Amino acid sequence: MLSQTVTEQIVYLNGLYLPMCESQISTQDRGFLFGDGVYEVIPVYERTVFSFDEHLARLKNSLKATSIPNPLTDAEWLNLLNTLVAKHSWDNQFIYLQVTRGIQMQRDHMPADCLTPTLYAYSNPLKAVSDDIIKNGIKAITLDDIRWLNCDIKAITLLPNVMLKLACKHRNADDAILIAPNGNITEGTASNVFIVKNNTLLTPPNSSAILPGITRLLINRIAKAHGITVLEQNLTLDDLTSADEIWLASSTKEALPITQLNDLPVGSGKPGALWQLMRQHYQTYKHDFVAQYLAQQVQQQQQQQ
Template sequence: MERIVYLNGEYLAESAAKISVFDRGFLFADAVYEVTAVLDGKLIDHEGHLARLERSSKELGIKMPVTGDELMDIQRQLIEKNGLVEGGIYLQLTRGDEGDRDFSYSDEIAPTLVLFTQSRSLIESPKTQTGIKVISFDDIRWRRRDIKTTSLLPACMAKHAAHAAGAEDVWLIEDGFVTEGGSSNAYIVTDDNVLVTRPLSNDILHGITRASLMALAKEMNLTIEERLFTIDEAYQAKEAFISSATTFVWPVVAIDDKPIGSGKPGELALKLRDIYIKTARELAV
């Protein structure tokens, strides 16, 4: 059975879903996107993803073609039509198609909206037990990383380099400081159990899972420092981990082949993951 996708108001078999070669998302990566996790057939952190999508589209001047309620219904229908129990929903909103390739664009162009499901195991990920290895890599992305655009070639190249080096991901470095992972936010835990992560700015994506983790950490009375940290400080950390919509929390056990702490998944990372999943399930819609 073919996967059913959503394209501009229609639910179609994936082989029948087509967009124009002149769509600006294809030609210029003139598009934004979101990935929302699904557990037990329900959406995780939906409101946060919707708010970020609306912000990203507003920053680029791309019109939202549906309301929040309509988007909720679209996602629920996709979950039902595809029998999705665990995995994610990918959403992409492009500026649209004006019939030819041109750097300039009209403010009246009709946007293109695509959504599709991806079935995968999120809870029983082996990365939770083993942790992941990352390498440091120069951050060559543009300076509006707070907008979740589809301009992901630098991240793709960085992740390819990581895999070639026998690692699972990268930690991107700018001016000597860690910005974030290839598709995740980055954290370290110091010897005195202080949770450190880079503060929100245009330099990093404002992670929805990150926001939830920060709220949970405060409820746990953890000491949190939102500040810059160097890769050398990360080498010396007691723990390190990443967060994203579909990894939730994955421990980092080595950076540039240097073991972090004991070289095994950290206690705080695993605790935060368990609490996040429990809370997210309770609040899922």
């Protein structure tokens, strides 16, 4: 696989594909001034965009919730992503795309009418989970959830998440599980939470307090397909401390096992048996997804000939 430097990366900006080092966004863009925008992060495996339909549906929900016009059709979105993938040498990538409300020359909290959204997207190599994490898991802490009340919107206003990540760093932890004022567990700093108790997989229900994660959705789907019981219910710190296993799930990291929480071991202190089983099922799901997509592409090409 060819190497590719940052200076060679190609980005998409408002209809143009250009080198990342040449891309420029106005200082009067509402995304820059107010964080007035939404985003998505989409993994790519073997040069195949993964779970496009689910990611696009979530993007549309975020745009609708914030009253930002959707700048592209479904087909145009897919073409944009596939074009970015094709312009880079990495077989496994992740695409970051961001839509802001657009440029408004007079700074005002009230958006002007008929603004044109700013659309920016780029791709990075997607690194595999390290052997050390697979063998030993990660360390996490619990922190108060200081974010806003609409976490189901994938908004670019992520200062609270940055502050929480810094708190993890200061305490020598890899990540944090967040606890709402009512005592319920919400999610990680950039991930959904699962716990295992008596071979049952538990996760907080979708609400405005958490992002409806695509990996969370797929884990639920895969678990049910393999006869693993999944329950969506409110969880508390007591549930965490008595859990046999704890996972954090996200699009770029899939599911990571937490083996130490607040300096105490989780379960045996090693990645658990159900996580190891789910990891195998998830890899198979990815392989089958890519194989099915490539077969469809071949079929379409044959029909066009």
